[in-house]
Amino acid sequence: MGSPTIYMGYPRFSYGGFSFMLLDPWPESWAENWYSTDDLYIDYDDGYYLYNRGYPGVGLTLMVVM
Numbered sequence: 001m002g003s004p005t006i007y008m009g010y011p012r013f014s015y016g017g018f019s020f021m022l023l024d025p026w027p028e029s030w031a032e033n034w035y036s037t038d039d040l041y042i043d044y045d046d047g048y049y050l051y052n053r054g055y056p057g058v059g060l061t062l063m064v065v066m
Contacts, residue, residue, distance in 0.1 A: 001013050001014075001015050001035050001036070001040055002014065002035070002036070003035060003036065004022065004035060007065075008021070010022060010023060012065060013035070015042060016042070018064060018065075019064070019065040020042070020048065020062045020064060020065060021062065021063045022050065022061075022062060023060075023061040023062065023063055024060040024061045026060060027055070027058065029055075030052065030055065034052065038053070038054050040053070041053070042062065043059075045059075047061060048062040048063070048064060049061060049062060050062050
């Protein structure tokens with residue numbers, strides 16, 4: 001995942017050929033460059049969520065951008 005850009009007031013990034021907006025704020029305890037250094041994945045459970053393997057149990061809400 002590359003560095004998120006701000007779109008309509010939300011961080012936006014591309015991953016796996018799709019664009020996503022991050023709707024939840026990421027925890028302040030995460031490293032400043034978490035998006036380029038941490039092991040991240042996206043999963044679907046009644047919506048899309050971004051997970052960081054270094055912080056199990058924390059899922060950040062995503063919206064697919066068309």
